[in-house]
Amino acid sequence: MLLDSVQSAFLLLFSFNPELFEIVGVSLKVSFGATLIASIIGIPSGFIIAYSVFPGKRLLLTCLNTLLALPTVVIGLFVYSFISRRGIFGSLDLLYTQKAIIIGQVILIIPVITTLAIAAVSRIDSRYRMTALTLGANRFQMAVVIMKEARYGILAAVIAAYGRVIAEVGISMMLGGNAKGFTRTMTTAMALEYDKGEFVLAVALGITLMTFAFGINMLFHFFQGKTRHDTV
Secondary structure: OHHHHHHHHHHHHHOOOHHHHHHHHHHHHHHHHHHHHHHHHHHHHHHHHHOOOOOOHHHHHHHHHHHOOOOHHHHHHHHHHHHOOOOOOHHHOOOOOHHHHHHHHHHHHHHHHHHHHHHHHHOOOHHHHHHHHHOOOOHHHHHHHHHHHOHHHHHHHHHHHHHHHHOOOHHHHHHHOOOOOOOOOHHHHHHHHHHHOOHHHHHHHHHHHHHHHHHHHHHHHHHHHHHHHHHO
16 A cells, blocks of 8 residues: 555656646745745854853743754744734734744744854854954944854754754644645645545655755755854
């Protein structure tokens, strides 16, 4: 039965099934949007935290590391309480939309990007920063120099975050509602097909998701290797 399902799944993939590619498209769209927004917030935050001295910094870093293991269903419940009809933002009609999924996924990966950005920036030799300031660079210009040196580590952080959101299911299911053609992602569609006892589409989506995961991990390790090479 498994071999038959796998064979049928490959036939479904190579036939360019519209439903399958529609689901993949939704997954890629919301995951890219969430990663972009989280990067805009997380990368500067990581730089500021890494190069700032303030009371409670160690506690903040501990909290960020703790949030790396935050279950997706907890985030789903948290966001749901705000955007449901009785929630504070209920009037915005965000629930069961792609925007709701993106909001939840942004919350999920901001700690990932911020923490890895802190690690990437902290690896850079302090002489880069001191040299830039000595040559008359302002704080923004100094930040650009550091970011340029830490670019591979930062790219690895973004790639790791993208891999985290494209494979999550709790947020997409709870906030998106798994609506066909609108909020159905690869993971939620796989769960639905499993519940229905129809494994062909689920296996095809699983193969697609694993292919993306493999590619993402290859990129992640590539940029991690670049980071180690640059810091040696």
